[in-house]
Amino acid sequence: MRTNRTNRTARTARANRTAGTAVAAVAAIACLGALSACGPDNGGDQNAAPGKAASPAATAPAGGTATGTVAPQPSGGAAKPSAAGTSAAAGSRDVPAGTWINPRSIPLDATYHWPAPAGTAKSVAGAPTFKLQELCHSKLSPDTADLGTGRAAAQSLLGAGGPDQWQAQQTLLYEGDPRPSSGVAQSAHAVFSDLREEVKACAKSAPGATVKVTSPEDANYFAATVTVPQAGGNAVTLHEYLTAPDGTVNELAVWTTGKSGAQPKVPWAGPADADVAKAMDSALCTTLKDC
Template sequence: MRNSTRLVTTTAAALLLVGALSACGPDNSGQDAGKTAAPAPTGAAPTAAPTGAPATGGNTGGSTAKPTGSGADKGIPAKAWMDTKSIPMDETYHYAPLAANAKPVTGAINFKGMELCHSPLPKGEEYFFTGGDARAKASVGFGGDRWTAQQTLLFWGDPTHSSGNGQSVGVIRDLLTEAVKDCAKTAPGATVTVAKSDDFAATVTVPQPDGSTVTLHEYVINAGGTVSELSVWATTKAGAQPKDAWKAPEDKYVATGMTAAICEALPGCN
């Protein structure tokens, strides 16, 4: 009787041990039971570039280049470009974002006012237009007899690190504005009207060789270590007017829009 009892006890213990080993042991099927491999991350979905197109059609200024999106990798951060709501005629055109159409400038920067007036770079001072930390421009609009807008930015450097940076920016601004004021000297038949305002604003008309006329509204400011030019122009046949009548906020509001963006994005503004 005792022997039978021991046999039953021993057998039960063995069965319990085998069950425990089976429950804790590895699965020999070659798979990790109960686990599913997580899919490899694909990254965040790309954000579509803002088009800013008006209800009447696209307005990227005729450019088919892929938008840069920010311009930060080109030296000019996206926030440095003025809000298009501050650009004259935006109420009519709803211009595309400038930052999305920005392109870096290599070599000498070509300000629109100087280009239209055929003003050469001042001898001995060319380096003002080829130096600096970053140069870029952005154009938006329809072209032709409708108004195109272009902002050109030259960031010379942080004036808090060197007073020479601020002085250089002042020289560049003066050279640019003087070239616009003297437009009739370099572009025969041109007319210039300079507004009486704290910041530089002017209206320029320049006859073209083909008989057409370019009407330009020019705004120039310098803030911190940056010079900013905003040019808004249309080209019309002889005797004709731009397709859409000119509408613009006061010059000081345009200048404020230019300055605010620069001071938010680039160092050196007081």
């Protein structure tokens, strides 16, 4: 009897061991099917964020170029320029203050003591209207019009402009730095040539106007005296100066309005045309170093 009980006990132990092995095997298979639930550190939270090691971040050195592994960016997420880069680009388009003519070199300064043009200068959006174009009712030709905006433009008006008083205005159209490309200088010269022809043809666009060119034909500047009739029996007398040092179109206009045929109350006086043109270009050459 004791032998039979011993045998039954052994068979029961073997059966229990077999069952335990089967349960362990089933648990192992289930764990392999759901690794995320069986990780050693996830604490059973299947929605936990992956650790840093699972998604290495890119690093950017001082130069701004990313190194290492970079995660893909969302579609449509193109990089944008930094604010500093945008500001620098915009600032390079401005006309520097030092490019304006020395007011002591403007005709009639002995009488009017012109203020510094930089003090009243204003940026011009788009293509500036030169004084000659305003009086002659002219504009750039279709072949040149697209060059009329340049990279930057500014204008400075001087003088109160009372009855029979003279006023002065300087206009600068900056096409860009001519050193990298001769095309910039060619653009400025094309606008200069167009403006010169507009002055010569002023009588066609402003009926009754008279034009007297005072600069030599082969000069690197242009100067003329223009008289344009106005309504009410008045006339504008304009002394026009144009230069085009590499990359910049430069106009100095000095004018007065009075009765047609009458002499201005303040007689015309000033340096020679060539000296005025030299003063116009001197500041540009020094500041922009473009000629």
